């Protein structure tokens with residue numbers, strides 16, 4: 001049998017005695033216990049915020065802000081305020097309220113049972129206080145540092161997520177589509193924070209997010225189907241034992257994303273490179289959805305989930321890399337003495353951009369009455 005040498009026993013006792021001599025007792029020293037308590041709650045707040053989901057939400061809002069800026073120089077403080085406001089409303093408040101309403105459901109699901117509320121690591125009043133304070137501060141931050149459109153979108157989305165989507169999960173499979181609207185709002189919020197308005201071309205990234213969420217959540221719902229059933233949620237996958245319908249819905253929504261790259265170009269948001277990139281990307285995710293449709297296995301559903309996780313960051317990076325900003329481009333081309341065709345392209349882009357920059361109301365109000373002139377939102 002292995003025995004420790006006297007020297008090793010002596011040195012471990014010595015290090016233990018030194019440790020207890022120098023390190024203050026955690027629960028007797030008020031300073032240390034306060035630090036520990038702060039650390040404990042910081043971790044619980046972080047968990048309540050569903051950190052990974054929140055990072056994604058903030059990233060979409062930040063991308064919306066940069067796209068909505070419309071010129072080369074992005075106002076960094078505005079971007080930071082927008083991201084912080086979105087983080088507070090979306091992550092801290094919306095996600096905390098969602099978990100407060102779903103304590104008993106989350107406790108029954110393997111995926112969620114270790115969350116701070118079902119596992120009893122934070123009390124309900126504490127979580128409610130955190131959600132209210134974070135939500136109100138986030139809305140005030142957006143209202144004071146950006147504008148009321150962004151603050152209003154944030155507050156409305158909080159209500160939609162916590163008070164419409166969350167209860168709907170236990171009532172009807174349509175919840176996934178309502179959830180897709182919730183996920184599509186943050187980039188619109190970001191755009192509104194930068195530009196103070198909602199225009200047609202501000203809808204491209206939200207549309208992508210809306211359609212993208214369907215294959216993403218269909219894959220999740222198929223993979224975690226027994227967990228969702230245990231939690232009492234009504235997901236489409238629970239009414240679809242073969243997975244065929246779930247996969248068909250995912251595939252259909254992948255195809256809806258195909259025109260987005262062309263629309264982004266046509267409306268002057270990106271260069272033509274983005275059409276190619278976006279088409280290749282959507283065809284790749286559609287291929288995984290088709291494979292899931294054909295085979296209906298867990299393996300194929302997982303592949304579609306992984307493809308969806310890759311899709312969004314690449315799509316958003318493409319939008320940012322190929323975005324077209326007008327006010328700095330024309331002078332640069334002129335100074336560089338570039339050909340007429342190059343500056344002609346810039347003028348065309350600006351025209352397209354101007355057309356798409358009109359608020360959607362200009363189109364929708366004209367649509368049922370094609371004989372009426374479309375109202376112009378521009379002052380001459």
Ligand SMILES: CC(C)=CCC/C(C)=C/CC/C(C)=C/COP(=O)(O)OP(=O)(O)O
Nearest residue numbers: 057089090094098154157158179180182183
């Ligand atoms: C500005 C603002 C308020 C933005 C909100 C952004 C936000 C929280 C988007 C999440 C969208 C969504 C449907 C998530 C799934 O929640 P789930 O409840 O199905 O997830 P779970 O099963 O893990 O709890």
